[in-house]
Amino acid sequence: MSIDIEPPVNEQQSGPTRRSFMKWSAVAGGAAAVAGGVGFGLKDATSEAASTSGNTKVFRTANTPECLHCAMLVQVEDGNVKRVTADPDFHIRACARGTSRINQLYSPHRLQYPLKRVGERGAGEWERISWDEALDTVAGKMEEIRAESGNEAFLAYGGTGNWSSLSTGVSGLWAAFWNRFGGSTPTVSSLCCPAATEGFNAVLGGNRSEFRDEWIPTKLFIAWGDNPAVSNQVYFKNFIEAHRKNGAKLITIDPRYSEAAAHSVTYIPIRPGTDSSFVLGMMKAIIDEKVYDEEYLKTYSNAPSS
Secondary structure (H helix, E strand, C coil): CCEECCCCCCCCCCCCCHHHHHHHHHHHHHHHHHCCCCHHHCEECCCHHHCCECCEEEEEEEECCCCCCEEEEEEEECCEEEEEEECCCCCCCCCHHHHCHHHHHCCCCCCCCCEEECCCCCCCCEEECCHHHHHHHHHHHHHHHHHHHCHHHCECCCCCCCCCCCCCCCCHHHHHHHHHHCCCECCCCCCCCHHHHHHHHHHHCCCCCCCHHHCCCCCEEEEECCCHHHHCCCCHHHHHHHHHHHCCEEEEECCCCCHHHHCCCEEECCCCCCHHHHHHHHHHHHHHCCCCCHHHHHHHCCCCCC
């Protein structure tokens, strides 16, 4: 699958000024959107499928979390991204989310310059300002807050849907900036993963891993409030193979009869809001019927020793 879009006409080029530097930084950010987070991670492709001709070059990149790390090829012509396709040498094919990144890069709704609110909040009244004014306004406000309340007044939480290494985590330019600024109030991990991580630690004795390629030996899958036939479609082929080779079964727990439910041996149309009661019932049945590995639980989980 591929999508071709003509990029917008570039503004008049300027010299290596602060404004032009910021403008090209925005372009790099756009490349990061296509690259799934790391613009400078683009690498010249060398396979036959990624040959170059004239002013056209093809680069290897990847669609990073929260996606499935799919390898992609980005065709660049005269400095503009013209096409994004799945890498035929990769073991799975990128879905529409990855190949449509070009829509995000060249969207007519994407901001290309700073705007300042001039009306009441929520009125939608804005005026265009220069990069210098925008940077000076933000920097001045940050210095004012730091002088009044200290560095702990800043909650440093960065990142986008791309999980960009430019702005997320304990490394990269984002962390370097806050270190130079004197520190900030950090977050532990991200807003979505800590609960899952702690759950894995408590129940299985260790954190999860990227196990999608290890699905095939599995014999039982439970899709709880999940629809992997759609949301994990490029790896759903591994479940199909597990079913063919090992007779793997899929149980789907979902209020909606989803595409995954259609592949399931058991479909449980749970009532919304009753998940906690349902899982407590499952736990009681497991304990009452003693269908658990007692030695494993005592060794690797937080289960009581007696």
